[in-house]
Amino acid sequence: MLPDHGRPAAELLAELSSLRAADLPVRGGKVTAYVYDTGLPEVHEAAHRAYAEMLEVNMLDPTAFPSMVALERQVVGAVAETLGRPGAPGIFTSGGTESIMLAVKAARDARPGATRVVLPVTAHPAFHKAAHYLGMEIVPVPVDPVTYRASVPAFGDALDERTALAVVSAPSYPQGVVDPVGEIAALAASRGVLCHVDACVGGWLLPWLREAGAAIPPFDLAVPGVTSISCDLHKFGYAPKGASVLLFRDAELRRRAYFASAAWPGYTIVNATVQSSRSAGPLGGAWATLEALGREGYRELGRRTLEATRRLAEGVRKIPGLRVLGEPEAALVAIAGSPEVDVFVLADEARTRGWFLQPQLSYAGIPANIHITVTGVTLAGVDAMLEVIEEAAEAARRRGPAEVPEGLPELIASLDLDALDDATFAELAASAGIALGLPAGNGPAARPGTAPEPAPEPAPGMAVVNAILDALPAATREAILLRFLSVTYSPPA
Numbered sequence: 001m002l003p004d005h006g007r008p009a010a011e012l013l014a015e016l017s018s019l020r021a022a023d024l025p026v027r028g029g030k031v032t033a034y035v036y037d038t039g040l041p042e043v044h045e046a047a048h049r050a051y052a053e054m055l056e057v058n059m060l061d062p063t064a065f066p067s068m069v070a071l072e073r074q075v076v077g078a079v080a081e082t083l084g085r086p087g088a089p090g091i092f093t094s095g096g097t098e099s100i101m102l103a104v105k106a107a108r109d110a111r112p113g114a115t116r117v118v119l120p121v122t123a124h125p126a127f128h129k130a131a132h133y134l135g136m137e138i139v140p141v142p143v144d145p146v147t148y149r150a151s152v153p154a155f156g157d158a159l160d161e162r163t164a165l166a167v168v169s170a171p172s173y174p175q176g177v178v179d180p181v182g183e184i185a186a187l188a189a190s191r192g193v194l195c196h197v198d199a200c201v202g203g204w205l206l207p208w209l210r211e212a213g214a215a216i217p218p219f220d221l222a223v224p225g226v227t228s229i230s231c232d233l234h235k236f237g238y239a240p241k242g243a244s245v246l247l248f249r250d251a252e253l254r255r256r257a258y259f260a261s262a263a264w265p266g267y268t269i270v271n272a273t274v275q276s277s278r279s280a281g282p283l284g285g286a287w288a289t290l291e292a293l294g295r296e297g298y299r300e301l302g303r304r305t306l307e308a309t310r311r312l313a314e315g316v317r318k319i320p321g322l323r324v325l326g327e328p329e330a331a332l333v334a335i336a337g338s339p340e341v342d343v344f345v346l347a348d349e350a351r352t353r354g355w356f357l358q359p360q361l362s363y364a365g366i367p368a369n370i371h372i373t374v375t376g377v378t379l380a381g382v383d384a385m386l387e388v389i390e391e392a393a394e395a396a397r398r399r400g401p402a403e404v405p406e407g408l409p410e411l412i413a414s415l416d417l418d419a420l421d422d423a424t425f426a427e428l429a430a431s432a433g434i435a436l437g438l439p440a441g442n443g444p445a446a447r448p449g450t451a452p453e454p455a456p457e458p459a460p461g462m463a464v465v466n467a468i469l470d471a472l473p474a475a476t477r478e479a480i481l482l483r484f485l486s487v488t489y490s491p492p493a
Contacts, residue, residue, distance in 0.1 A: 029385075050288030059278045082204070103130075120149075122366075142365075168184050171332060174369075175325045178206070201330070203245075205330055227248065236301075238301075240282060308331070312372065341393050342400070347359045362470055420483075
């Protein structure tokens with residue numbers, strides 16, 4: 001509720017601190033997804049100050065705020081130089097999803113009448129989102145069941161005159177492997193099809209891993225046939241959230257990503273991104289991070305990350321009941337379980353020990369697993385992480401697999417979820433032992449002079465929830481997740 005009178009800044013900040021009490025920590029390396037930590041506080045502090053300095057600059061009009069043009073040229077230029085094509089034109093965006101959205105739009109507009117996007121099943125769902133928004137069709141192709149890399153023959157069968165864009169990943173997020181970019185880009189070029197490399201997670205990591213001695217295959221704009229590439233700086237660039245770069249082969253293709261409209265009597269509309277008004281804060285933060293670290297700083301982070309990734313993978317392979325999926329080429333490690341070690345239970349056990357390991361559901365023949373993103377800070381705690389994984393695996397072995405109530409997946413799959421309102425859906429979930437809502441500490445803090453609201457019960461372990469989702473087809477999973485989101489953001493009854 002909006003207060004009748006304004007509140008002091010100190011009080012507001014105290015409330016924010018209270019609200020964040022139940023959040024996962026963003027520093028320290030115990031959260032292995034969502035956040036990226038250099039382990040260098042001074043770098044993050046420089047980024048925060050630059051972010052605040054540019055916070056109120058509006059990137060809607062480059063003629064009004066030339067500072068943001070200068071910063072974007074520097075940031076895009078640094079990425080282009082590092083990713084194989086110095087001087088390549090690009091766009092600074094709010095993140096990987098927006099970069100991907102614009103890459104798909106550019107391909108659609110460059111090939112009128114072509115409506116298909118061909119991609120491996122391991123490609124990021126942002127491409128599905130872009131296709132949904134832009135009226136395109138996704139054509140998924142399989143990956144090798146051992147290496148998890150995209151199948152070149154399958155791409156050859158799928159590419160046709162209706163294809164606007166071929167997509168490869170460097171690396172794919174689920175298993176951290178690089179698709180055969182050169183082969184698929186050449187194949188796409190031979191068919192007159194554009195080829196986008198999704199290097200959102202790896203674009204600002206793979207070059208530094210290569211310099212640290214890793215065998216990284218060619219993947220960037222220097223590869224013949226690659227026409228665009230996306231690179232998130234808020235991942236392994238370690239910039240504050242809201243920072244990605246989309247590069248193009250040439251300015252003509254970049255123009256296909258732009259939007260302009262003069263069909264109204266107001267101010268001129270011309271947008272480089274999906275958004276119109278947007279803060280230059282993320283741009284300032286990205287620029288400051290790149291400048292604060294420099295090439296030598298990123299080389300050192302790459303060295304640490306490579307060592308930590310290798311030690312983590314080697315250590316996991318020694319734990320009974322666990323295995324690493326594929327041979328990770330980037331700092332992403334997927335760990336599968338076994339009949340005696342349920343990875344969903346393992347993740348819950350790790351959470352009780354203060355570590356967040358990201359569960360991934362099974363799909364397209366790829367087993368359920370836990371996903372770990374290794375960052376610059378991980379090396380200092382990799383032994384502690386391995387100890388926790390081993391302890392959690394042993395605890396999961398003792399507990400046994402998460403038990404899905406008999407017949408529940410079939411019942412859920414048979415329901416018309418659209419016919420249920422949010423309250424009924426929440427009651428249905430509760431009847432299956434799944435309490436929806438925010439964990440303790442995430443509710444509104446009490447204001448001076450008001451009685452504190454009772455804290456909700458802590459959220460139960462997620463093993464059963466994940467096991468139920470894992471037993472359902474993808475379309476049903478999606479419908480349930482949408483309902484969960486709706487319930488989460490609905491005000492309490």
